[in-house]
Amino acid sequence: MEMRAKDALVVVDVQSDFLPGGAIAVRGGRQIVPRLNAVIEAFAKDSRAVFFTRDWHPPDHVSFEGNGGMWPRHCVRDTPGAEFDSELRIPETATVISKGTEPRLEAYSAFSGTGLEKVLSDSGVARVILGGLATEYCVKETAVDALRFGFAVVVLKDCVMGVEHERGDSERALEEIISRGGRLITSVDFLSETAS
Numbered sequence: 199m200e201m202r203a204k205d206a207l208v209v210v211d212v213q214s215d216f217l218p219g220g221a222i223a224v225r226g227g228r229q230i231v232p233r234l235n236a237v238i239e240a241f242a243k244d245s246r247a248v249f250f251t252r253d254w255h256p257p258d259h260v261s262f263e264g265n266g267g268m269w270p271r272h273c274v275r276d277t278p279g280a281e282f283d284s285e286l287r288i289p290e291t292a293t294v295i296s297k298g299t300e301p302r303l304e305a306y307s308a309f310s311g312t313g314l315e316k317v318l319s320d321s322g323v324a325r326v327i328l329g330g331l332a333t334e335y336c337v338k339e340t341a342v343d344a345l346r347f348g349f350a351v352v353v354l355k356d357c358v359m360g361v362e363h364e365r366g367d368s369e370r371a372l373e374e375i376i377s378r379g380g381r382l383i384t385s386v387d388f389l390s391e392t393a394s
Contacts, residue, residue: 210330215279329357
């Protein structure tokens, strides 16, 4: 499964509030960062499109428990919790996609109110390669929307990790992505096939 000219890499929500010590910590979440960095470097080296999504919530966002949502306050725009992990390599040519910016609208998917579908289509992208946090929420919803919009989807299964409120949530999310037409591969296999 080598890298193709019409591939785009989408790195989902690798932000401080989703990492150990954050408001919605994904246990072991930092383990995916070195693997993601290797893929990011390969895309950047070949001048292929790389997108970084982030939750960028207003202080009164509907997803917060205090406003009737299910989550603790997290990724409030312009706060340390909303920052990308300091170890994540972000190329100068990368595009940052902010989601969840409207107070009353949930936005798990990178396509939710961001215009990403048009950006990808206008750029001639045919396939989306995905990694990031969290598997059963923003990664899954981004994958499902990408498939719905007609893009091929590949999830780097060693570059995603879930919250796991219920044991097996992440595995079930990956199974759903497969059932809808997505594919799974490890970053190691993806990079080795790209290099060969």
